[in-house]
Amino acid sequence: MAKKNVLIFTDCYIYGGSERLMTFLLSNQLLNEQFDLTLAFRNHKSYVDGLNNDLRKWGVNAKTHPVTLLSNTAFFHRISCSRLHPLLKKGIKVPFYLAERIGIYFIFNIFVMLGFLLRRKPDIVHVNNGGYPGARSCNQFVLCCRALGIRSIVYQVNNIAYPAPHIFARWYDRLIGKYVYSFITASSEARSALTSQRNFDPVKIVQIPNTVKLEAATMGRAQILAEARWPEDTFLLVQVAFLTARKGQIYLLRALKEIMDGNHPVLTKKLKVLLVGNGEDEDMLKEYVSENDLQSYVFFAGYRTNSVDFIQACDVFMLPSVTNEDMPLALLAAMNMGKPLISTGFAGILEAVRNGENGILISKSTDEITAQLKSAIIQLFERPDLRILFGAEAQKTFNEKYSEAAYGKALSGLYESSIVTKASY
Template sequence: MKAMKKKVLIYSDCNLFGGSEHVIYNIIRNPYLKEKFSFSFLYRYSKLYQDKVIELSYSQYCDNLYSIHLLTNYTIYRYLKSKITIRIIRRILFLPFYILEIVGFYKFINRIIIDIFIKKHHDYAIVHINNGGYPGAYSCLQFALGLRKYPKIRTIMQVNNLAQSGYEKIDGRVCSSVDQFITASQNARKALLLKRKIKPSKVTTLSNYVEDVSIQYGKGCKEDLNDGTITILQVALLQERKGQKYLIDALKILNANSSVKYHLLLIGNGECYNEIKQYIKLQGVEACVQLLGYRDDYLDYVNKADVIALPSIKDEDMPLIILSSMALSKAIVSTDIGGIPEEIIDGVSGILVSPKEDGFSYRLADAIKKAYKERKVIGENARRRYEECFSAQSYAKNIVRLYNE
């Protein structure tokens, strides 16, 4: 007779389907974990997020799918930022919503909504809260606090970026409510301990992983990437922290100083789309930069590109796109922030540069040039490191241990 699987509820609050969401998607699909646990998934409703849940067939991997409607200014602000370029007008329009948030109206209503959900669904052995950072989404903290009434539920909180500075009273209550925090890197763990005073015994570092991807040629990437130019690819949300402007500057530097032409592909969406589009025009590089938007077949582009670049300048932990690129034996250029140095051994399995603004674009250009020249050796080393450190099986063993402690 087979032992009953433990029931796990995963909660996530995010508007966009970024790297932290893929971490959870990997968990619910992991074959080793599915042998021992049955998963249900709860998310804060947004049309964009729900469409992604449907597209990725979450219902195939989860016993139950739930969504809750919460009050948030994030959606409103993103909408205003994408439609109105004049900052002062944006701020005036946003002011009434900001006041509602400051006086705590949203938090009060959301806490009621979350508590009602927990009361109806408190039969789970484990609740895994997926937080983009710390403090991150306030609803994630509220969810942890709501679980204090149910001490039999083991509460896990995943923190996917570096914690922000500034200890608050709620941190102590959250720490007492959460049985274990997970960070993807030692750097993120240190930030959580130092900046938010979380107890060391409650923080475990568990490196992210990606599946050993196989590429189905001919189904994606219709662009000809073998046209004599050197193709640089970035797959990331279009946000200031991802450093697209510095990469565009680096491209301009490369093309001004090389007989071989470089071409840049940017895959992803985000609130800075219009800003980046204008910047491309301002720099006069429209002919050699393409904004491709979100692509399901982004791995086909990764596989065919010459160099993968992720010049993040802040708020980064352990990007999954780097792991996917390593799995595909690609030469990668990134920055030495967050947990990225724990993925890439500088000069061996990729090239890391400092994102300090002074000369950053020039350092980035030099690194891309070097990565292209040494792409075969770097790619082989990257693949070897992926196999040794970021497998699905080793990740599953650690999750099982955390869930069962």
């Protein structure tokens, strides 16, 4: 019997966590045994570079198709990260924003998607979105699938859904909710948000926890410390994330500053913070580091395709996010590597991290997070036995709940059921 064709569609200008999850599908043994997988994505250089790097690293010969679509997200991100005057930034964005609002992008993208789908003729479509509504193209892709009679559509939502802002959005949601066979979320909170915020049928929403691959390091701890010019006995805290307000890097730096100003001579000598990623807050964070004389304690590694190397090198993995978080793959990667965790408690994180057993959960309140980060860092520095215990328990939790095999089995079952029952909806 011929394998069913599964077309995975995703749209992001940065090859980040939820994008890598789709690449994991391409290398999943069970899924490849049962289905013919193809990944389609909006063509963007940094995305292509990250994707190809992973496929080469894993030795995966996958079918991938970049698609030329119109979107302002990549361009606006570059403008936001530039050092132009804020008013000039806004002025540059205005004509492109208006072009998108009046529907030029929508019409162009619809024709491109219809042509692509007609050539590919998929049996099953797996749409991957960073959140909901997230990338507009994801909902447009659903409409195009339905227009061509494709009914086996699964739709993955990777963050907590926002409320519908107006009546048109609620009408649009009704169409998407009707046309999609099943929605996938990584956490029960994300599942509930799709129902409460966007009124999707809870019967159609399936929770499948995310997964990550265990990757071999290409750079060792010694090499990473040497790049930062830090000694071998460094107590290394690592965060892998976009440098943006919701990821909470500023609170980690404030906690570092309070530790440096306190009576912690041994910790002050050894503590270092390494931030992997880039984003619109990079200049602000570097300015804070400079103004507070923290240059010798903080290293900005920038965007790295080998971010897992930095996770493997750390003593503690940090995730002080303050909003809009669900189940970050970087956190799962740290668990898979047996790293102790300090994280705020959101959605899927609360299902993965058990406070005092495999990590430390801190408040996501911006009034409390700095003090609790400081306390947790000091505790794990002074208790190496806890670091060992938390790391072992984190790895055990990953193996029990987030393995590649479990993910492939759950997704395979969903794909099969969408084919079997597609005639009935």
